[in-house]
Amino acid sequence: MRSIPHGFPRSAATSAAGSVVPLAMVAPLATLIALCTVAAAPAAEPQRPAIPKIIFDTDITGDVDDVLALAMLHTLADAGHCELLGVTISKRNPLTAEFTGAVNAFYGRPNLPVGVSADAPDRESRYLKLVKQEVHGHRVLPSPLKDNNEAEDAVALMRRLLARAPRHSVTIVQVGLGFNVAKLLASAPDDHSALSGRELVEQKAASLSVMAGAFEPIQGNPRYLEANVRNHVASMQQVARDWPATVPALWSGFEIGIAVPYPRESIRDDFRGTPWHPVRESYLLHSGPDHDRPCWDLTSVLEAVFPGKYFGYSQRGRVSVDDDGFTPFSGAANGRDRYLTMNAEQRKQVTQALVRWVTAPARVDADVLLTNAMLHDGAGSPPVRGNVAISGDRIVGVGAVLARGAAWTIPCDNLVVCPGFIDLHNHSDSGIVEPATRGNVNFLLQGCTTIVTGNCGSGPVDTGAYYRKLDELGAGTNVAHLLPQGSLRGEVIGVDRRPPDQAELNRMLELAEKAMQDGAWGMSTGLIYVPSSYAETDELVAIGKAVAKYDGIYASHMRGEGIGLLESVGELLEIGRRAELPVHISHFKASGRDAWGLVREAISKVEDARASGQRVTADQYPYIASSTSLDATVIPAAARAGGRKALIERLDDSEQGPALRKQIAASIVKKDDGRAIRFARFDRHPEWAGLSLADVAKSRHESPLDVAVYVARHGGASIVNFSMNEEDVRRVMQTPWVATASDGRTYSPGPDRPHPRFYGTFPRKLGHYSLREQVLPLEQAIRSATGLPADILQLRDRGYLLRGLVADVVAFAPEALIDKATFDDPHQYSEGILSVLVNGKVAVHQGTPTGALAGRALRKPRENPAPSQP
Secondary structure, three states, rough: OOOOOOOOOOOOOEEEOOOOOEEEHHHHHHHHHHHHHHHHHOOOOOOOOOOOEEEEEOOOOOOHHHHHHHHHHHHHHHOOOOEEEEEOOEEOOOOOHHHHHHHHHHOOOOOOOOOEEEOOOEOOOOHHHHHHOOOOOOEOOOOOOOOHHEEEEHHHHHHHHHHHHHOOOOOEEEEOOOOOHHHHOOOOOOOOOOOOOHHHHHEEEEEEEOOOOOOOOOEEOOOOOOOOOOOHHHHHHHHHOOOOOOOOOEEOHHHHHHHOEHHHHHHHOOOOOOOOHHHHHHHHHHHOOOOOOOOHHHHHHHHOOHHHOOOOOOEEEEEOOOOOOOOEEEOOOOOOEEEEOHHHHHHHOOOOOOOHHHHHHEEEEEEEEEEEEEEOOEEEEEEEEEEEEEEEEEEEEEOOOEEEOOEEEEOOOEEEEOEEEEEEEEOOOOOOOOOOOOOHHHHOOOOOOEEEOOHHOOHHHHHHHHHHHHHHHHHEEEEEEEEEEEHHHHHHHOOOOOOOOOHHHHHHHHHHHHHHHHOOOOEEEEOOOOOOOHOOOOHHHHHHHHOOOOEEEEEEOOOOOOOHHHHHHHHHHHHHHOOOEEEEEEEOOOOHHHHHHHHHHHHHHHHHHHOOOOOOEEEEEOOOEEEEEHHHHHOOHHHHHHHHHHHHHHHOOOHHHHHHHHHHHHHHHHOOOHHEEEEEEEEOOOHOOOOOOHHHHHHHHOHHHHHHHHHOOOOOOEEEEEEOOOOHHHHHHHHEEEEEOOOOOOOOOOOOOOOOOOHHHHHHHHHHHHOOOOOOOOOOHHHHHHHHHHHHHHHHOOOOOOOOOOOOOOEEEEOEOOOOOOOOOOOOOEEEEEEEOOOEEEEOOOHHHHHOOOOOOOOOOOOOOOOOOO
């Protein structure tokens, strides 16, 4: 680190010529310019390769100009002006290798070798901690290196790179202590080369570009002691003494870097298009937003890559290092060394060049590049304009990033690009493995890239077999699965309404653990459905504890979504507390006119629990109607015990039948005498699709009760139930811990009339409610469909537009995004979704499905980081 001497301000003034000059440097700079103008003329440019090969030796811990210099080298290499061979680090900090690897990966060179010295001097840092920073559990700057142990030894790396290089082709850019270069010069032959270090440098190096020393008076002090020398005098003495006389050394003194401060306006303005840019974030952590940081290290990089283009040179001579760290220069006609000089015009050109190359976009190897989009990251942040680069199945660049090679460029002008939508509540358990519907087109055209099955307590219990089938067949979207408690109970106990005995409970616990070991993400219940509803709270807590051992969640269609809503929420919270696992409310709503408004009290109840530290979330579909079976809607759960045959026997029983009919009739009355219930599908009478229960009763000259009993006797029917209040729907969707979910399933158009949520959930939330009705900001609506469900599920590699995450990405036209499906005509695909990528493969292009079955079975990792509150 180059420390600014006492008395130098941490701000800058503007000279009459308009260039930025540190206030305390104005007077000394005039003398410097005069000296430079005289000294620069006779100097000849050193002979170096047209495309230098660079080993960057840095003390990337203290001063932030090391980060800017490394960024410059990457962008210069992208432009073909140099070849970056590797980075070695001359100070020690536990995060140096990890941070450097993260910067290299950001610029598309994750495999660039990094070397550290275990015995280098220690150094604290203000900005290296950036590599540990996370957004909702995701590293903002992922690194290929976990710690210093994964890096090479610095000197061994230098020797390896030099040994492989052509003669006189490598420039070592030393911008920190002389520690590594001194050790290199003193190194013995090894497996990389039979030459000593000094011999290896003499044979393979073209030059040394070093930021060290001071060669002009600083604030009137003729013996200014520059930090790179002063902090490790012995090593810099060795470098000055032992660097081969035949290899030129160019020294950029303290006076050069202090004369070209990096403009704070560039940090403020030039990185806006890139979330979590390492240059901006490091600069702000180190220097703050109101400081023009001197560019010491950057000047050595600029000279190494463009020798003689931007700076003048002193006469030839020799730099030596005194014991106190001062660097006297002695002129000699055949001298090895020169130091850089700079006049006023050069200073302007240098500043412009530094800003140009520091702010140049990163270039990465990419297969697909989505360009010029409004980027929403999934975290609810304001959008930025930029690109998204995808290589294989991963996002490798976000923001001001370009692609190397022949990437498939997808123009996204005037489009929003965001993470693919995650449907937390889906019922495609069987359809996603059937040939006609495994493509999941109705959800791809909503922008969905992942669905969660096993909801409402129903679905495959053998998670491993289910996942293997998905792996074998492929699917249009990814599939994550929840253990369905109702099906689990049915497999062990059947449909009897009774508690399990100990053997049965043990068997359910065994199957639950097996499902979690096979990669289930938690457990679901459907506590209005048979046989899920027959489980008491203690039974659910016992199974929940088995799920909690694997960091799973508990998602529940609660026992009551009507006037019993608050009691049902209370049971859910109790299960979560006792089982010690996160709880999630499925399709959060108040159902039935007599329950309207209760969601506000339920929200308060949940927020009290969240405030106490309990992890509680919910999801919602943005409609005023629900959809389920007619039986579950109007027939008490107790009457459905034992299955349909037992139900019919109760209806026919002389004692039970009349009482049961009375209960069913009362339920129908609460649903506007059957006018609020609309048939979606009834196999015995497909022509009833779209008609209300009251309409059918009228056409048959029967009562709605008679029709309901008839349906129950003949296999049951799917219905749509208009039971919610629009104000409640809007209030729930504004709640920040409520995700968007469909409660639908993969579907193909046909004669039935399913709920329009099968085709329109996500475009309705974003297009209708957010963009048109402005019920909630677009960034919050997108978060409810992306980052929030990923956080709820603890899905660690999706849900955000971040480098290193899986490339599940959607692009949509905001002015055109809308659901077309209606209750009267539900088989209409949504509009406005133009591109969908699933695991990096294009599944929708220009609004048309490609037929790709790029989805995967998503297995929950056995070890998951500790979850935070979503």
